[in-house]
Amino acid sequence: MSSLSLVSEQAATPRMAPEMATGAVTLNVRDLARVSDFYQEILGLVVQDQVPGRVVLGAEGGVPLVTLVETPEAAIPPRRAAGLFHMAILLPTRADLGRWVGYMAATRTPVQGAADHLVSEAIYLSDPEGNGIEVYRDRPRHEWPHENGKLKMANAPVDFDGLLAEADSEGAAWSKAPAGTRMGHIHLNVNDLTPTLSFYDGGLGLDLMATMPQALFVSAGGYHHHIGLNTWAAHAGPRREPGNLGLSLATLELPDGEALAALTDSLAAGGIAFERPSDDLALVRDPSGNRLLFAAGRQASSDQLALSEI
Numbered sequence: 512m513s514s515l516s517l518v519s520e521q522a523a524t525p526r527m528a529p530e531m532a533t534g535a536v537t538l539n540v541r542d543l544a545r546v547s548d549f550y551q552e553i554l555g556l557v558v559q560d561q562v563p564g565r566v567v568l569g570a571e572g573g574v575p576l577v578t579l580v581e582t583p584e585a586a587i588p589p590r591r592a593a594g595l596f597h598m599a600i601l602l603p604t605r606a607d608l609g610r611w612v613g614y615m616a617a618t619r620t621p622v623q624g625a626a627d628h629l630v631s632e633a634i635y636l637s638d639p640e641g642n643g644i645e646v647y648r649d650r651p652r653h654e655w656p657h658e659n660g661k662l663k664m665a666n667a668p669v670d671f672d673g674l675l676a677e678a679d680s681e682g683a684a685w686s687k688a689p690a691g692t693r694m695g696h697i698h699l700n701v702n703d704l705t706p707t708l709s710f711y712d713g714g715l716g717l718d719l720m721a722t723m724p725q726a727l728f729v730s731a732g733g734y735h736h737h738i739g740l741n742t743w744a745a746h747a748g749p750r751r752e753p754g755n756l757g758l759s760l761a762t763l764e765l766p767d768g769e770a771l772a773a774l775t776d777s778l779a780a781g782g783i784a785f786e787r788p789s790d791d792l793a794l795v796r797d798p799s800g801n802r803l804l805f806a807a808g809r810q811a812s813s814d815q816l817a818l819s820e821i
Contacts, residue, residue, distance in 0.1 A: 525777050527716040528770035529732030533694045534762030534806060535567070535575040536598045540640055541756060543581035549638050550577060553620055554600065554646070555611070555688035572690035576600060580759060588755045591748030593700050593799035595758035596741060597635065597643030601695030602688070608632060608648040609678030612671065614685035627667040630655045630735045632674070642757060647695060655735065664721060664735065696730075697761045698739035699801050702748055706798040707740050714783050715774070715795075737763070750800030760794070760802035771807040 540546045547566045550556045556576060560567040564581040577598070588594055602608050612634065615622065624635040633647035656663045678685075701707045704727060711717050717729040720736055725743055728736035753759050765771050768791060775793050778785050785795040791807040 524713050524716045524781070525773065526718065527731040527774070528765050530766040530770070531731040531737065532764045533599075533696050533737050534764040534804075535569075535578055535694060536595070536697060536761050537578040537580060537759040538595075538640075538642055539582040539585050539754070539756050539759050540579050541581075541583050541585065542639070543579055545639050546579055550579075553615075553618075553636075554644075555614075555685065557687065570688040570690050570692040573688070573692055576692070576694050582754070582756065585754060585756045586752075588752070588757055589749045591745050592755070593702050593745045593748065593751040593801055594755075595642055596698040596700045596739065596744070597645045598694060598761075599633070599645035599647055599696045599698065600688075601693050602646065602648050603691035605632070605648050605674065606677045606681045607689055607692075608634075608646065609674035609676070610681075610683065610685035611646060612674050613678055625669040625671075627669050628664045628735075629667065630662070630664055632669055634669070640756065643698075645698070649695070649735075652733075662721060662735065696734075696737050696739065698741070699758075699761075699797070699799070700745035701740050701742055701797065701799040701801070702745050702750065703798065704740070704742055710783070710797050711738065711740065714778065714781050716777060745799070751802075752800065753802050758801065760804045762804045762806055764806050764808065766808075768807045771805060774805060 543564070543566060547558070547568065550568045551558070556568040557571045558566055559569045559575055566579045567575050568579070569576040602611065622634055622636045626633050631647045631649045633645050636644050638644060704725065708719065708727060711729045712719050717731055717738065719727060720730050721728040725746070726739065726741035728739050730737045751758065765774065771791065771793060775785060778795065783795065785793050787793055793805045795803050795805070797803065
């Protein structure tokens with residue numbers, strides 16, 4: 512498997528607030544009940560907020576992770592369209608991931624892949640409507656490997672025996688996602704990496720952490736990546752239409768209003784269009800049409816995510 516390597520170049524654009532975090536992902540779904548049941552039964556999430564046609568899901572006692580919007584008449588995205596590659600749910604500990612893996616095995620739930628990325632261990636699957644999901648745990652930052660001064664990531668086999676043994680050592684079986692569960696990153700299908708890099712690095716001020724063939728990875732604050740971007744399935748394809756099934760928007764949480772104002776000032780200076788649905792929100796589209804909602808406040812409220820007509 513190809514290794515990933517750190518890319519150290521940074522644009523002159525003001526850099527993104529290092530405290531930026533990935534927030535909830537909003538999906539348009541055709542069968543709300545079926546998809547909601549999947550996230551509760553398979554991923555151990557609970558309903559945090561609900562209005563007719565909308566459900567907000569997250570860990571019990573935790574932050575919102577996924578908002579499902581019922582859109583029964585929405586179109587299926589065209590072939591090779593931009594959109595969601597996967598959303599990545601980050602569990603607090605390796606034992607938590609081991610417990611979930613044990614539950615998946617016991618329930619014979621199919622997965623699509625698994626990888627040890629050296630900075631993390633990850634399992635991949637999809638929800639009933641084909642939205643990609645990664646469930647992972649991070650290694651501590653001091654354990655992240657470097658090669659020639661560069662962060663090293665790879666696609667190595669997962670040590671499933673070690674995961675299960677660590678879970679067994681703590682005794683409890685998987686029941687629900689722990690309260691510290693959060694959205695660790697998102698990975699998007701895009702149409703062209705050149706304007707994508709200009710937008711995310713030169714426009715938003717995110718740092719380009721790593722590249723691999725037809726993919727790049729950007730973050731704030733030194734994280735391995737908050738957003739992955741690839742052209743594997745969408746090169747030169749149609750832009751993302753937010754009303755289609757699948758990704759509606761992804762939320763990125765900023766520490767405060769000052770950080771949001773700095774971002775919008777930078778966007779305006781760069782001639783990048785954005786909308787302000789409210790004083791603490793800014794909505795922007797990347798060159799492939801993927802919508803990013805920047806929210807002031809590390810834990811964007813479920814009311815914002817469930818009730819705002821964005």
